Structure formats: structure tokens, C-alpha cells
Amino acid sequence: MITMTEIAKLTGVSQPTVSRVLSGNQAVNPEVRERVTACAREHGYQPNVMAQSLAGSRTHLIGVILTDISNAFFADLVKYIEQEAGKSGCRLILFNTDYHPECEQECLEVVQRYRVDGLIVVPVQEETKEWRDRVRRLQIPAVVITRQAKGLDSVYVDHKEAGNQVGRHLHEQGCESYVFFGNMADEKYEGFREALETLDPANRKRFTNIATKEPAAVEKHLAKHLEKYPGRAGIFAYNDRRALQLFGILQKMGIEIPGRAALVGFDNTYMCEYLYPSLSSVSQPNEAMAAKAVELLLHRIEQPKEELPAKAYPMHARLIPRSSSVTAL
Amino acid sequence: MITMTEIAKLTGVSQPTVSRVLSGNQAVNPEVRERVTACAREHGYQPNVMAQSLAGSRTHLIGVILTDISNAFFADLVKYIEQEAGKSGCRLILFNTDYHPECEQECLEVVQRYRVDGLIVVPVQEETKEWRDRVRRLQIPAVVITRQAKGLDSVYVDHKEAGNQVGRHLHEQGCESYVFFGNMADEKYEGFREALETLDPANRKRFTNIATKEPAAVEKHLAKHLEKYPGRAGIFAYNDRRALQLFGILQKMGIEIPGRAALVGFDNTYMCEYLYPSLSSVSQPNEAMAAKAVELLLHRIEQPKEELPAKAYPMHARLIPRSSSVTAL
DNA sequence: TTGTATGCGTTATCAT
DNA sequence: ATGATAACGCATACAA
Numbered sequence: 198m199i200t201m202t203e204i205a206k207l208t209g210v211s212q213p214t215v216s217r218v219l220s221g222n223q224a225v226n227p228e229v230r231e232r233v234t235a236c237a238r239e240h241g242y243q244p245n246v247m248a249q250s251l252a253g254s255r256t257h258l259i260g261v262i263l264t265d266i267s268n269a270f271f272a273d274l275v276k277y278i279e280q281e282a283g284k285s286g287c288r289l290i291l292f293n294t295d296y297h298p299e300c301e302q303e304c305l306e307v308v309q310r311y312r313v314d315g316l317i318v319v320p321v322q323e324e325t326k327e328w329r330d331r332v333r334r335l336q337i338p339a340v341v342i343t344r345q346a347k348g349l350d351s352v353y354v355d356h357k358e359a360g361n362q363v364g365r366h367l368h369e370q371g372c373e374s375y376v377f378f379g380n381m382a383d384e385k386y387e388g389f390r391e392a393l394e395t396l397d398p399a400n401r402k403r404f405t406n407i408a409t410k411e412p413a414a415v416e417k418h419l420a421k422h423l424e425k426y427p428g429r430a431g432i433f434a435y436n437d438r439r440a441l442q443l444f445g446i447l448q449k450m451g452i453e454i455p456g457r458a459a460l461v462g463f464d465n466t467y468m469c470e471y472l473y474p475s476l477s478s479v480s481q482p483n484e485a486m487a488a489k490a491v492e493l494l495l496h497r498i499e500q501p502k503e504e505l506p507a508k509a510y511p512m513h514a515r516l517i518p519r520s521s522s523v524t525a526l
Numbered sequence: 527m528i529t530m531t532e533i534a535k536l537t538g539v540s541q542p543t544v545s546r547v548l549s550g551n552q553a554v555n556p557e558v559r560e561r562v563t564a565c566a567r568e569h570g571y572q573p574n575v576m577a578q579s580l581a582g583s584r585t586h587l588i589g590v591i592l593t594d595i596s597n598a599f600f601a602d603l604v605k606y607i608e609q610e611a612g613k614s615g616c617r618l619i620l621f622n623t624d625y626h627p628e629c630e631q632e633c634l635e636v637v638q639r640y641r642v643d644g645l646i647v648v649p650v651q652e653e654t655k656e657w658r659d660r661v662r663r664l665q666i667p668a669v670v671i672t673r674q675a676k677g678l679d680s681v682y683v684d685h686k687e688a689g690n691q692v693g694r695h696l697h698e699q700g701c702e703s704y705v706f707f708g709n710m711a712d713e714k715y716e717g718f719r720e721a722l723e724t725l726d727p728a729n730r731k732r733f734t735n736i737a738t739k740e741p742a743a744v745e746k747h748l749a750k751h752l753e754k755y756p757g758r759a760g761i762f763a764y765n766d767r768r769a770l771q772l773f774g775i776l777q778k779m780g781i782e783i784p785g786r787a788a789l790v791g792f793d794n795t796y797m798c799e800y801l802y803p804s805l806s807s808v809s810q811p812n813e814a815m816a817a818k819a820v821e822l823l824l825h826r827i828e829q830p831k832e833e834l835p836a837k838a839y840p841m842h843a844r845l846i847p848r849s850s851s852v853t854a855l
Numbered sequence: 856t857t858g859t860a861t862g863c864g865t866t867a868t869c870a871t
Numbered sequence: 872a873t874g875a876t877a878a879c880g881c882a883t884a885c886a887a
Contacts, residue, residue: 211874243638248864250576251879272601291620309572445802473774577880580863
């Protein structure tokens with residue numbers, strides 16, 4: 198790979214002149230410019246980013262640390278992050294923590310070594326103050342994505358509000374009892390229950406939470422709930438994956454969807470449309486989140502002196518009603 | 527971020543001595559070692575990879591260029607590549623071409639600029655000689671993954687053989703007519719037909735290929751096929767996504783699975799187990815492929831002089847029979 | 856065992 | 872407009 202110095206020798210000028218020509222924004226003799234440009238093109242010159250970074254300041258590298266790239270939701274996010282970052286000439290150096298805190302810690306060290314310009318992180322754990330301080334000590338502009346993180350910029354979906362939407366929707370569809378499939382610590386759960394209880398305090402009792410993922414146990418809990426509550430049951434699963442699992446179990450049990458049980462998932466993955474009946478789901482604004490995260494990051498990178506306070510950017514998810522929860526469709 | 531030179535000043539030794547201590551594999555006075563190590567740790571020293579790369583030779587960066595990171599199959603592959611590469615201290619710089627050849631071309635330039643040690647590529651187009659030459663001219667060790675590419679190392683699944691397996695399986699399950707859902711240029715198609723015709727030349731006629739993805743058209747073609755052939759139909763979809771689409775359509779049509787139609791997908795995604803009936807599918811050895819690709823690449827990186835001829839590594843996929851195609855289950 | 860000197864490929868600051 | 876020269880942070884060859 199040819200270097201500036203070599204081009205300089207070939208064209209009989211000094212290396213800094215070559216630099217000026219190739220960087221473009223300096224005044225140089227048109228004839229020299231021509232000669233140098235031609236030589237560079239002819240030899241397929243490509244600048245050495247490592248050297249540029251050493252001499253200059255930026256690496257144009259953004260560290261992306263996430264918990265599970267094989268998760269369709271995160272993979273989608275990465276796609277948009279790459280796209281947005283590319284528009285500003287930034288590249289991604291990717292890390293997968295696989296939900297291991299030690300691994301995450303190591304990643305934080307490695308990004309330092311690469312002197313990345315910025316960091317986009319999906320944290321492994323619920324953010325403790327200690328974790329946030331550790332990240333801030335890196336002195337690297339960082340944005341937390343997917344989760345709220347006080348003390349750091351964060352872009353995420355307002356899950357509570359999303360849960361609210363689902364609650365109202367299932368109520369509107371005439372459900373008479375409710376099931377949340379997922380962890381009670383989830384804010385979706387909170388929003389879901391809140392909406393239901395606001396609409397009718399009696400809903401408080403007509404509610405079952407299923408946390409296990411084990412098929413047999415799930416089926417048992419569902420059977421019990423359906424036996425107890427004869428009317429239509431409104432079921433909300435914390436993601437489409439789980440919704441699909443429920444879908445299969447309900448079909449196996451011979452429960453009619455949406456007649457006896459109305460089902461709503463989360464993430465609005467491609468499968469929703471393919472299922473029969475098609476699956477209602479909550480769509481997260483992935484592209485918008487990615488764009489916002491990159492925008493925030495670039496802003497922090499370009500205005501490093503501005504000691505802007507950390508800011509949270511909650512974004513709205515949107516329920517996509519389909520046949521699994523709407524009789525009229 | 528503290529540098530070796532600064533540590534040198536703080537500890538009263540020369541910068542090369544600090545380098546020797548921190549690199550570990552050199553002889554230094556134990557007492558000095560202690561002092562330097564302590565200072566480095568205290569200030570959270572992290573080596574500057576950019577500088578290391580400039581001075582040394584390797585960047586420990588592997589360029590990963592793929593067509594669509596949001597595709598679950600590729601995302602899974604990336605996860606394992608990251609894992610394997612990490613074991614050898616290599617990091618990933620990730621590019622998504624979104625199936626655009628111009629974008630791919632640009633990525634090939636950018637990886638040069640970052641002086642990556644090696645390259646793992648999922649090419650946009652079927653590999654032409656011109657494309658291969660362009661990659662080889664980069665003078666960067668490269669491995670093509672997912673597709674066979676003569677003239678470059680490549681790791682991929684033998685789709686023809688996989689199609690064969692599916693053909694034999696569906697035949698064994700007593701299918702009397704067959705449908706391939708996908709492109710006829712696909713090697714899976716070739717293997718599928720070959721197996722069927724070998725088993726019974728008459729199968730040649732009892733065959734329908736559906737290439738469209740448009741739901742209404744798919745349904746029409748399926749209805750026509752089923753009307754024409756009364757016995758059980760064996761359906762092979764080129765991936766699970768399409769298989770799911772068929773699944774929904776068949777359910778909508780009221781076709782019994784696997785009684786009237788036996789269905790087999792490809793990729794063995796998580797959804798297979800959740801569907802009811804569970805979906806038979808062909809499992810690709812993602813982890814093994816990733817490991818092999820990284821292994822090949824590292825070998826090329828470490829033995830750059832060895833002008834090894836390009837080698838192809840076809841790997842075997844494995845059919846996972848489930849309820850959608852097996853009556854006995 | 857340790858320090859000096861040099862080079863990696865740039866950018867940037869001087870002169871000229 | 873252009874050429875010296877230094878600097879970025881590190882590795883390495885050589886001298887001491």
C-alpha cells in the first residue's frame with residue numbers, strides 16, 4: 198500500500214505537499230495537484246487511518262457494545278446505527294457482551310485502547326450509579342440505547358406508555374380478563390396494569406402474571422386462567438418471541454384466537470404478518486432511535502467542551518393491531 | 527489518557543523501558559517493573575492501538591462486510607465471529623452493504639484505510655472473476671463466508687446436499703407430490719429435485735415451483751397444486767421466514783399439517799419449536815462456520831508468505847425433523 | 856538491564 | 872505555494 202512519502206518521491210514534491218493535495222482543502226499549484234492526484238489514483242492510494250488518528254485527533258470509530266447481536270431487535274438497531282454513522286464517515290467497532298458484566302468491562306477497556314470517538318451501549322445490567330461513573334470516567338462521549346440511564350445520554354422506548362396502549366386496546370376489544378407474560382419488573386407490565394385498573398378497578402383481580410418460559414408450566418397457568426375467567430382473555434407478551442410461543446400453545450390447546458383469547462406481542466417482527474391469524478404487536482421506532490443515538494453522540498463528539506447535562510430521550514412505540522386481537526378484522 | 531512517555535517521566539525511567547515492562551516479555555529489573563506497573567495501573571493506562579499498529583504491523587482489526595446484519599442468520603454468524611476473533615485478540619469493524627454493490631466497493635476501500643489484518647465477506651453478488659480479482663488486489667487476507675468463491679478461501683453450507691436430505695426425508699414421509707418455494711437458481715432446489723427424481727423418476731412431473739412471495743399468488747399456486755395432487759404434498763421453503771408465511775397460508779386455507787401437506791423450512795430459527803405444529807427445518811452450523819472462517823483467516827494472517835492456494839470449505843447442514851413433516855411425532 | 860535513536864504515516868506549524 | 876521540521880504513541884535495533 199503506497200504512502201504519501203512514496204507518492205512524494207514519485208512526483209518530485211515533498212510529503213506535506215502531497216498531504217495538502219490529498220486533503221484537498223489547501224492551496225496548491227494546479228499543475229502539482231494534477232500530478233499528485235494522478236499518481237495517487239494510479240497506485241490506489243488509501244490514507245492510513247491509524248496514522249491520521251495518531252497525528253490528528255479523531256479515529257472516526259464508534260464503539261458499539263451490546264448484549265446480544267443475534268437478537269433480531271438489536272441486529273436491526275445495529276443496521277441503522279451503521280447506516281447513520283456512515284453518513285458522517287464513522288465506522289463501527291462491534292462488541293457482544295452476551296450479557297456478561299465482566300465481558301462488558303473488558304469491552305470498555307478495549308474501546309479505550311482504540312481511542313474510539315464515541316460509544317453506544319446496551320448495558321448488561323440495570324444501570325447502577327457505580328456503572329455510570331465507570332463509563333463517565335472513560336472520558337468518552339457515550340449514549341445508552343434501549344434503556345434509560347440517568348447521568349448519561351439515553352435513548353429508549355417508553356415501555357410504560359406502550360404497556361398502556363396495549364391495556365387500552367385489549368379493553369376496547371372487550372376482554373374480560375388479562376394475562377401478562379413476562380417479568381413484573383418490566384415497565385410494560387406497570388403500564389399495562391395501570392391502564393387496565395384505570396379503566397376498571399375490578400380488572401385488578403382478573404389478572405394473571407406468567408413469568409416462566411417452560412412450555413408445560415405456561416400451558417398449565419393458561420389453562421387455569423381460562424378456566425377461571427370464561428370471557429375473552431387479553432394476553433400481552435413482552436416480546437414477539439414469547440408471543441409466538443403462546444400462539445403455539447394456544448393452538449395446541451384448541452383455544453380460538455382472537456375469540457377466546459386476544460394476543461398482543463412486542464417488537465413487531467416480520468413474523469407478525471405471516472402468522473394466521475396475524476399477530477398484533479407493538480412497533481418500536483428502531484430507525485429513529487438509532488438516528489437519535491448517533492445524532493446525540495456526534496453532537497457530544499463535536500462539542501466536547503460543552504458540559505451539557507445528560508439527557509434522556511424516551512421515544513414512543515406504536516401498537517399495530519392485527520387479527521390476533523381484533524375481531525372485526 | 528496517560529501515555530508511556532508520561533509514565534516514564536513519573537517513574538524516572540525511559541519510555542522504551544516502560545514499553546518493555548508493559549509488553550511483559552522482556553527482561554527488566556523486578557523493582558523497576560513493579561514501579562512502572564503500579565504507576566500504569568494507578569493511572570489506568572491503556573495502550574494506544576493506533577500507535578501500536580503504526581509502529582508494529584498488525585491492527586488486530588478484522589473487517590466484516592455483509593449484506594444484511596438485520597437478517598437473523600447473519601446476525602448469528604456475526605455473534606460467533608466476534609466471539610472467535612476475540613479469543614485471538616481481534617476486534618470487528620462492521621459494514622452492512624444492504625445488497626448494494628457500490629456500497630460494498632466503498633467498504634473494501636474503507637477496510638484498506640483501516641489497514642485491517644483480514645476480511646470476512648458475504649458478497650453482494652454471485653462472485654464474478656472480476657470481483658474476486660478486485661478483492662485479491664487488496665492484498666488483504668480474506669475469507670468469503672456463506673457462498674463458494676473460487677480463487678478465495680470460502681466457508682459455506684453445501685446447499686445441494688441439504689436439499690437432498692430434505693427430498694429424501696419428505697419422500698420417506700410418504701409424500702406423493704412436491705413443492706419448492708424459492709428461486710430455481712438455488713442449489714437447494716437442485717439437490718431437492720435430484721433426490722426426488724433419483725428416488726422415483728415419476729416425481730419429475732409431480733412437482734411445482736413457486737417463486738413469488740406475494741401472498742395471494744402463493745395461495746393460488748398452492749391451491750392449484752393441491753387440487754391436482756390428492757396425496758400428501760411435501761413442501762420445502764428456502765428459509766424459515768418463507769416457511770412461516772406458507773404455514774400461515776396453509777392454516778388459512780384449512781390444510782392440515784402434516785397430514786395433507788408436510789412442510790420443511792431452512793435455518794432452524796428459534797421459531798421452529800414454538801410453532802404448532804413445530805416446524806421441521808434445516809440447521810446450518812453457524813458456530814462452526816464462523817469458527818472455521820476465523821481460523822482460516824488467522825492462519826492466512828500469520829503465514830502471509832505461504833502462498834496457499836485458495837480453498838473451499840463446504841460444511842454440512844442437518845435436517846431437524848419436527849411435527850410439520852413427521853406424522854409419527 | 857537500560858537508555859538512545861529511529862521509524863511507522865500522518866497532520867500541523869513553521870519558515871521560505 | 873512549498874519545503875523543513877516536529878509531533879502523535881509506540882516498537883525496535885543498537886549501544887552502553
